[in-house]
Amino acid sequence: MPKTHANDFLPWLKTASDTELKREIDAPDALLIDKAWQGSKRIDIAYAAFDHVTRTAKIVIVGITPGRQxxxxxxxxxxxxxxxxxxxxxxxxxxxxxxSFSGPMRANLVAMLDDIGVAQLLGLESTAALWGSASDLAHFTSALRYPVLSTERITPARRP
Incomplete structure (x- = not known):
């Protein structure tokens, strides 16, 4: 496997407890890649397992950035x-x-893709299959690969 953020974070992920993982999702520390300030808000870039590239894809579906869900x-x-x-x-x-695109947004995305004929173009009954039996046909990605999260947990006066 080529050098990616996964190499740095997967050992921690494998051994993390449920409590540690929940804490990281709520307020990244062990999975923190970078942070910046925008006014009183801290912007965190956190690791999440979005490293895989589907090289057999016939379609690429691009979001903005993964959210906490x-x-x-x-x-x-x-x-x-x-x-x-x-x-x-x-x-x-x-x-x-x-x-990728999990939660309520996936159903909306599938409906939109089906409405514009993507399923038919790919020879599928529905684009919902892209998250199942036809996952080799799609590469899911985002303009910002890893979650970019805003938090107000630290005030500017207490910046590290």
């Missing part, structure tokens, strides 16, 4: 895969498909 889903699925003995690349692939 997608972050949680990716990390939990990746950890589940790793703990069950999956290789890192397999765990990352599974996590990305499981978490």
């Amino acid at each position: 997608q972050m949680a889903n990716a990390l939990q699925e990746c950890r589940r895969q790793l703990r069950s003995g999956a290789a890192a690349d397999v765990a990352l692939a599974a996590a990305k498909v499981h978490a």
